[in-house]
Amino acid sequence: MEKLKNYIGGKMLAPRSRSYFNNYEPAIGRPYSLVPDSDARDVQAAVEAAQSAFPAWSAMPAEERGAIMMRIAAIVRERLEPLARAESRDNGKPLWLARSVDIPRAATNFHFFGTAIQHFASEAHPMADGSVNYTLRKPLGVVGCISPWNLPLYLFTWKVAPALATGNCVVAKPSEITPKTAYLFADICRKAGLPPGVLNIVQGSGAGAGAAIVEHPEIEAISFTGGTATGQQIARTAAPMFKKLSLELGGKNPTIVFADCDYEKTIEETVRASFANQGEICLCGSRIYVERALYDRYRDDFVRRVKKLKPGDPAAKNSRQGALVSEAHLNKVLSYVDLARDEGGRILTGGKRARLRGRCKDGWFMQPTVIEGLDYSCRTNQEEIFGPVVTLQPFDSEEEALRYANGTVYGLAASVWTNDIKRAHRVADRLQSGIVWLNCWMLRDLRTPFGGMKDSGVGREGGLEALRFFTEPKNVCVKL
Ligand code: NAD
Numbered sequence: 148m149e150k151l152k153n154y155i156g157g158k159m160l161a162p163r164s165r166s167y168f169n170n171y172e173p174a175i176g177r178p179y180s181l182v183p184d185s186d187a188r189d190v191q192a193a194v195e196a197a198q199s200a201f202p203a204w205s206a207m208p209a210e211e212r213g214a215i216m217m218r219i220a221a222i223v224r225e226r227l228e229p230l231a232r233a234e235s236r237d238n239g240k241p242l243w244l245a246r247s248v249d250i251p252r253a254a255t256n257f258h259f260f261g262t263a264i265q266h267f268a269s270e271a272h273p274m275a276d277g278s279v280n281y282t283l284r285k286p287l288g289v290v291g292c293i294s295p296w297n298l299p300l301y302l303f304t305w306k307v308a309p310a311l312a313t314g315n316c317v318v319a320k321p322s323e324i325t326p327k328t329a330y331l332f333a334d335i336c337r338k339a340g341l342p343p344g345v346l347n348i349v350q351g352s353g354a355g356a357g358a359a360i361v362e363h364p365e366i367e368a369i370s371f372t373g374g375t376a377t378g379q380q381i382a383r384t385a386a387p388m389f390k391k392l393s394l395e396l397g398g399k400n401p402t403i404v405f406a407d408c409d410y411e412k413t414i415e416e417t418v419r420a421s422f423a424n425q426g427e428i429c430l431c432g433s434r435i436y437v438e439r440a441l442y443d444r445y446r447d448d449f450v451r452r453v454k455k456l457k458p459g460d461p462a463a464k465n466s467r468q469g470a471l472v473s474e475a476h477l478n479k480v481l482s483y484v485d486l487a488r489d490e491g492g493r494i495l496t497g498g499k500r501a502r503l504r505g506r507c508k509d510g511w512f513m514q515p516t517v518i519e520g521l522d523y524s525c526r527t528n529q530e531e532i533f534g535p536v537v538t539l540q541p542f543d544s545e546e547e548a549l550r551y552a553n554g555t556v557y558g559l560a561a562s563v564w565t566n567d568i569k570r571a572h573r574v575a576d577r578l579q580s581g582i583v584w585l586n587c588w589m590l591r592d593l594r595t596p597f598g599g600m601k602d603s604g605v606g607r608e609g610g611l612e613a614l615r616f617f618t619e620p621k622n623v624c625v626k627l
Contacts, residue, residue: 149180151326153189153350154333156196157343162351163188170326173239173470174461176509182326185351190318190359193347194366197289197316200344205286205314209264216261216312218339223254226335230300230328235461237327238299239470239511240424242462253300253328259593260308260613267313267614278626284618286314287367287391291360293353293381294329295373296322296472297427297533303329306370307346309613317346318366320357322373324472326350353377361385368617371395372429375531375557375602382605393606393616395429395598397531398559401552402432402588403574405565406441409586413564414445418452420562420588422515425468426535430560430582430589434528435539436548442541449539450495450517458501458512468501470510471534477511480534484516487527492518492538523551531557545574553579559599562588581607 150167152159162183169178183189204212223230230253231246240249272280292306303321310317321329329348336346349356353373361369361384368391371381375396385392402417420432437445459466471477477500484498497516502508515535521527528538542548552561560582563574575583581599584590591597594610606616 148178151180151182151330151350153183153185153193154330154336154346154348155189155193156347157337159333160189160192162186163192168323168352170237170324171473172236173472174236174507174510176474176511179236180327182323183350185349185356187359187362189349189351190356190363193318193349194289194363196344196347197318198365200342201286201288201316204316204342204345207314209267209312212312212314213261213264215339215341216257216308219335219341220254220257220261222335222339223250223257223332226331227251230331233327233331234299234325235469237325238296239461239472241466241469243464244424244469249298249301253304255593256301256304256308260312263309263610263614264312267611269620278624280622280624283621283623284313284615285621287617287619288315289366290315290317290368290370290617291363291366292317292319293357293360293369293371293373294319294321296324297424297429299325300328300332302372303332305608306372309608310370310617311346313614313617315617316344318349318360318363319346320349320351320360323350323352358384364388367391369393370608370616378604391616393598393608394604395608396559396602396604397533397557398429398599398603399434399529399531399555399557400430400432400560400562400580401578402435403548403552403561403563404435404437404441404445405563405567405570406438407566408441408564409566412586414448414452416588417562417564418449418456421537422453422456422468422535423589425471425513426515426537427472427533428589432560432562432588433532433537434523434551435537436542436551437539438548439541439543442539446495446519446539453515453517454496456515458503458514460503460505460507468512468515468535470507470512472511474511476534477513480513480532480536483527483530483532483534483536484518487518487521487536487538490521490525490527492527493520494518495539497535523554529555545570549574549577553577556602557599558601559603560584
């Protein structure tokens with residue numbers, strides 16, 4: 148089996164431990180490559196490489212840094228097909244999705260921040276007596292970026308790109324469950340002329356390589372995307388060291404459908420919002436609240452559409468649902484269906500593991516699942532499932548819909564479907580959610596603040612927010 152490597156100081160290196168663990172292909176349920184089980188020694192080497200690269204990289208004019216980043220973006224585009232195939236194989240997502248969303252977005256992330264840095268400016272605060280304050284924004288130094296498995300190269304580059312654009316050097320760790328495209332990305336950086344040590348990619352587990360990054364005293368900031376429990380653990384370690392922290396965590400996103408919505412569009416888009424990428428997107432809507440007057444019609448049409456989303460070989464053109472990322476994750480998602488039954492839920496469709504024939508007969512597929520009959524306060528409606536499972540519940544008033552929607556510890560994303568423009572804005576204003584979509588879902592402008600409130604995270608990514616996070620402001624006051 149292929150042994151993946153770390154990318155440290157511009158070189159492809161085996162882990163110091165010389166040990167590896169299996170990387171699985173979810174669609175067939177078998178290992179196909181080996182992931183370096185890196186530890187604090189590899190992280191130390193990566194930090195040293197980053198420190199020696201930092202003076203030159205941070206002093207390089209933004210135009211030159213941006214030009215290298217744009218070359219990286221261009222090579223990602225050139226290599227779209229092999230990268231999309233690698234992503235689909237590693238994660239289980241349909242190949243068409245990796246080809247149309249994940250990999251193009253990885254290129255766009257580098258292009259976006261490579262150009263954004265050319266326009267980044269800092270403030271001046273003139274005073275009444277003619278004195279002036281100006282703010283310098285300096286790179287932090289060596290920063291850590293830790294990303295999850297659901298949108299592997301997409302989220303990896305979403306963090307790494309603004310960190311590099313602002314002149315930092317990076318120690319990054321992709322998820323151990325989907326290490327392949329970050330591994331392939333190392334070669335792209337080399338080909339694009341990124342100086343050695345500017346980006347270091349350490350592969351390995353969360354408890355091993357991940358914790359070593361968070362604990363390292365010379366890593367100044369941690370940008371993390373992953374589960375809320377992991378975020379809490381990272382905060383416990385990093386906060387007493389006064390590291391800057393950006394935490395993008397879990398969600399339990401509400402979808403609120405009013406009876407006056409644009410019906411056909413709402414059905415189509417809310418099915419997509421529920422089951423895109425097998426429901427393994429932090430932004431997917433998992434609790435659908437429907438105004439009672441529309442409830443029966445919506446439920447029947449929704450379920451009819453969901454039944455057509457057949458799980459299939461991710462490599463096949465017509466597969467609408469790929470495999471879940473791991474056996475453990477599949478079992479976790481299935482356990483929530485059992486819980487929903489115990490809590491009195493009715494399974495309207497799905498609810499079981501999907502068994503395919505041929506190549507994918509042992510793959511980790513699940514039938515898209517719709518459940519009704521549960522109260523908003525039950526565990527099924529409170530805990531993040533992060534798979535192809537949604538619940539439906541009717542509501543009678545705007546007030547009630549808001550109570551359900553806001554009634555969890557999470558606050559990442561919400562979507563609202565209505566033709567009443569006043570109501571749309573009123574509801575958006577009262578939702579406890581970092582992101583609200585009105586009559587759309589996952590429509591992204593990379594300049595906007597991205598992230599969650601409550602237990603969905605701390606801080607925002609995207610646009611200026613990310614450029615500010617990865618820089619330290621320094622006020623200089625001049626008495627004239
Ligand atoms: P996870 O928290 O298990 O792992 C995320 C990353 O953190 C992985 O690289 C992992 O190796 C690493 N990690 C684990 N323990 C660590 C530790 N103690 N110290 C340092 N690093 C550690 O999450 P996951 O299962 O990979 O991803 C799914 C979760 O991510 C879901 O909760 C989902 O909602 C969330 N997510 C959030 C967003 C967002 O933008 N808010 C986006 C995507 C995914």
